[in-house]
Amino acid sequence: MxxxxxxxxxxxxxxxxxxxxxxxxxxxxxxxxxxxxxxxxxxxxxxxxxxxxxxxxxxxxxxxxxxxxxxxxxxxxxxxxxxxxxxxxxxxxxxxxxxxxxxxxxxxxxxxxxxxxxxxxxxxxxxxDLAPGEGQDEVDREALLRTLKDYLAANELEADWDGIRRAPNEALVNALAMMSPFGPREKQALLEAPDLKARAEILVAVTEMELARARGDASSSLQ
The missing domain is CATH 2.30.130.40 (LON domain-like)
Known part of the structure; x- marks a missing residue:
């Protein structure tokens, strides 16, 4: 807005x-x-x-x-x-x-x-923070989108991929970080990231850990 x-x-x-x-x-x-x-x-x-x-x-x-x-x-x-x-x-x-x-x-x-x-x-x-788009060219967009796809698939969720593909890196990283379902410590780490590249890397890392934990829990429940 x-x-x-x-x-x-x-x-x-x-x-x-x-x-x-x-x-x-x-x-x-x-x-x-x-x-x-x-x-x-x-x-x-x-x-x-x-x-x-x-x-x-x-x-x-x-x-x-x-x-x-x-x-x-x-x-x-x-x-x-x-x-x-x-x-x-x-x-x-x-x-x-x-x-x-x-x-x-x-x-x-x-x-x-x-x-x-x-x-x-x-x-x-x-x-x-007052400079729109600062550092967004340094973001590994492919890694971010790949992790997002894995997360959506694991949770059987849909997304507006046309909108996602059109979104600039800053808007994409920050929107995904704000909407993420993580706890207070993870949210604080995302807030305190020194730049947009680091924030995207934290978001990918935390999401991958959650996916690995979920896969581990699923494997355990089948044994």
């Missing part, structure tokens, strides 16, 4: 952003994430974001943190997304879309008076 605002430099990004902890969620630059917002604190976050800079930091709770904790510890790296779609449902929920802008490292979590959490992000490591 296109954004009306294009960020060209890191200093155009806000110095403080709300953070939305969401386990096993992955937002990447220029990726799109639809979200169903219903908790009062996050409804307030969306309303404040609409009135302000419209950026929200999607970040995972630390995998070791208590899932039931009110304020679980956070991982150090998340992705700031711009609120690019918003709809009211009539029953008190908001349906939104976040479009990824740039990753960030949590420099400091603030003592906030808002019901939602806020942080001071450092974007310095991720300046290239």
């Amino acid at each position: 296109a954004s009306n605002v294009i960020y060209h430099k890191l200093d155009e990004l806000p110095a403080v952003i709300p953070v939305f902890p969401l386990r096993a969620a992955l937002l990447l630059p220029r990726g799109e994430m639809p979200l169903n917002i219903f908790e009062p604190r996050y409804l307030a976050m969306i309303e404040d974001a609409i009135r302000g800079h419209r950026l929200i930091g999607l970040i995972q709770p630390d995998p070791e943190a208590d899932e039931d904790a009110e304020r679980p510890a956070l991982v150090q790296i998340g992705c700031a997304g711009r609120l690019t779609a918003f709809a009211e449902t009539g029953d008190g929920r908001y349906l939104i879309t976040l479009t990824g802008v740039a990753r960030f490292r949590v420099a400091e979590e603030l003592v906030a008076t808002t019901p939602y959490r806020q942080a001071r992000p450092s974007y310095d490591e991720f300046a290239l």
Whole structure:
């Protein structure tokens, strides 16, 4: 989903952003994430974001943190997304879309008076996130598509191959990473990959491990 605002430099990004902890969620630059917002604190976050800079930091709770904790510890790296779609449902929920802008490292979590959490992000490591298509010529597209075909076949799933073949490498890698069914640690590894080539390699490696594990389980069940 296109954004009306294009960020060209890191200093155009806000110095403080709300953070939305969401386990096993992955937002990447220029990726799109639809979200169903219903908790009062996050409804307030969306309303404040609409009135302000419209950026929200999607970040995972630390995998070791208590899932039931009110304020679980956070991982150090998340992705700031711009609120690019918003709809009211009539029953008190908001349906939104976040479009990824740039990753960030949590420099400091603030003592906030808002019901939602806020942080001071450092974007310095991720300046290239603002450059569309950066590094996509280095991606081993054939390996990625081969692994995708194996995964779909193993799970008896269909795909829009015409759309996949037309997709640029950046859009393909990031969409597959965001849609992948992997757990919090794998999603975090995909987020923290230093470049698009490394992200594609991690995605292929993790998928191949899952396929091998599934084949091993199937063999065991037949014995």
